[in-house]
Amino acid sequence: MAQNGALMGFVHRRRRGAELFLLVLALLVGIGAYAAVGIGVEGTIPADIVGYGGWLAVLIIAAHVVVRMVAPYADPVLLPVVAALNGLGLAVIHRLDLAYEADDKAHGFAQQQLIWMTLGVVLFIVTLIGLRDHRVLQRFTYTSGLSAIVLLLLPLLPGIGTTINGARIWIHLGPFSFQPGEVAKVLLVIAFAGYLVLHRDALALAGRRVVFVDLPRGRDLGPILGMWLVSLGILVFESDLGSSLLFFGLFLVALYVSTERPGWLVLGGGLFLVGALAAYKLVSHVAIRVDVWLNPLHYYDDKFGAKSFQPVEGMFGMGWGGLIGRGFGGGSPERVPYANSDFIMSSIGEELGLTAVIAVILCYGLIVERALRAALVCRDGFGKLMATGLGAVFALQVFVVIGGVTSLIPLTGLTTPFLSYGGSSLVANWVIIALLLRISDQARRPIPDLSAPDDTAADSEQTQVVKAVRSES
């Protein structure tokens, strides 16, 4: 109770005004970048700047108003950072559209992306309004896990699954295409969090000690291990290296945080090395990726099949951009295949320079930091695990994709959150942000004052929750 009292003494401020101010800055980034693209490429401010800017503003302000109404204590930094990234991404995609247009190639991706962003914001709002307490999601632990596996299986089905760029991670339904892995990512976080929060004691305490690691009992670890192995197996069949790495990292982080045993990290790290080595030795396309990564300039030439054309063109672009970049319209980011999706960071590096690359990385860092901060202050284990899981997935994804584009690690195809062209990723990430805002709102919300009805102390443990929910509705 003493601890509770200390907590009650500190009340988080709502800081919605700060959020609004930051959102105006974020809009300046998005709309300013759009105008800069027009000036840089076509020499004039785009004619539709008012309509475009207005629409962007409407989306952002709508999101803000909903946060103000249903999650007043939510973290004030997350939404503006996301808005800035999304706006910048739209501008860069628009810039590439103009280049593709000049080359008589397919374009109009920015318009598509704006529609996806609209859908993303709508789902963000729906999530925030529909989900008043994140703990409700704990009920869907197994449902989430099962849905994730089903979603991951879909691309393997003949008829709707398609292979793009060697990875079979897409489904096509009529005119719509979708990457189910992006949604599975969120569902798996929920499933892991839900399962581990229930079984963390058993996992941490029961079991035998082998060498340095306390191995849990099979029946405690079994279900989640199975869930994870199935996901991993599917991804291996789909040749989706990036997502495999992501899910492995997520599994490790969730296990480590819930059991508080660093041994899991050691064991996982070891397993990862063994797995990576095995994949390098056994799977030919992994070996190619690693060779290309170790010696990209060598494989750039046609006589070696131009295997590293994409990463090397990206590196050339980023080198060409230098510290401050060539300016919108000053580079040729369209030379890099898939410049508007997987390789959007190289476009940013080329035309906006190292400065913008660092800024973008810092923005991602902020998102992760805010997610983990929500996890720290969160009062329930499920919320903690979920926020940590979402933050870790986000961090890993950013690391894998930007590290791949800048040749820090071998290249694996993943989208750059909020920047890359791609509907599934954008929508899923907006939902992730909604979930994080919901958790941080719950975490920062003041604990209902329970000191007055001190005489009913016997019931307080039970009424506490009821009161908390009621006071808001």
Next chain:
Amino acid sequence: MNKPIRTISLFCLLLFLALMVNATYLQYYKAGDLNNDPRNRRVIEASYSRERGAILVGRDPVAESVKSDDQYKFQRTYAQPFKYAPITGYFSYYSQTGIEQKQNDVLSGDDSLLFVTKLVDLLSNNASKGGSVQLTINPDAQTAAYDGLTALGADVQGAVVAIEPSTGKILALASTPSYDPNKLASHDLTQVSQDYNRLNQDPREPLQDRAIQTILPPGSTFKLVTAAAALESGNFNPDSQVPGGTTLDLPQTTHDLHNENGSSCGGDRITLTQALDVSCNVTFGWLGLQLGDDKLRDQAEKFGFGQHYLDDLSPQAISRFPDGDVSPPNTALSAIGQYDVAATPLQMALISAGIANGGTVMKPYLVDEVQSPELDVLNKTEPSEFSQAISSSTARDLTTMMESVVQNGTGTAAQIPGIPVAGKTGTAQSTPDRPPYAWFTSFAPADDPQVAVAVLVQSSSTARSEIAGGLLCAPIAKAVMEAVINQ
């Protein structure tokens, strides 16, 4: 669960730090390497799109960039393409040659000389423009050289180099057959590739700059070097009596050295001046044997053989005097510019220029000034001495002897009324089934040299019997010298 969450935060921090460090490495430390990679088309495209500075001859640009409204903002154009191609080179999407390549930093605006200009452009938000390069070329001399070569026929393979003896300025540098650099600078890249392949496979080698890239036996023009070595040895003067006759018995062989047409040089004993007048092989072969190959090589190297002395164009072929122990018969052959001796037209012009300049060879150069886009002079090339090849008295004696060649000997076709001309002809044998190479090197006025010229005709449609330095080359040299003197 907060402790592991903090550990995870730390881990994420490390991940992001790694990303930032790596991005900095890539875009800052490694950027230079990446930009210098010849396969990096961005850099090429950017320079291709930029407004390059002009290459100027006199007041007129021979290469300049004009606005273009296709995918690249500027188009490189060459006003007198064939005449100046060996100098300007070409500026294509795929590669550059000539001044376009050598002065690329200035022309593209990347040179540190243009730093201030670039800074002003950056601050005023203007697209930066490259600086201009002013050449030493005299347009009239260049025209005379090019027209003289092409007058010999459409498929003549030849070259002309003219130098100002007192400075080393290259006044003319022509090579035929030439090509049209406009075609290689075109924005139609498919067409460019086709044109390049056609030029590259042409057996007449139009892309070759014969003035500096072709080394061939200089024939009798090399006798100037032998004569210089003889005079420098102190054992001979222009009036020394030397063997003439019809044949020279080559030691260690059963062969004899004959004169060009098999006849006598005008007596068994003639003066050195007479020997040069008629280009007497017997005399100079004998001189070679007297002097030995080391003295000849020394003299040749002082004139520039075996050395690199042209920085403004590349690649420069290195002229050659046979190295190592040369057997006496071959030394005799070397002394008359045969056997393994090989020289570029530039080298032969440099010999005349050195004699004309009192024995001091000036380092030849082609870039006179580097100018900012506003035509302010940023850098002016100062003439520099390359070597002291011969003493001034030897230079005086050689000048008199060379005047005699034009006055009384094989070089009469180079005579200019009212102006003393010094010269030397050459006709070099290659293989029996090929026509010989015709050479001529000269300078004028002999008493106040303003220009030294070397002319090479490697092959032409002229009948074999007509091929001789005096007949084919001297008139061209004369025209070039007149163009410079009459200004």
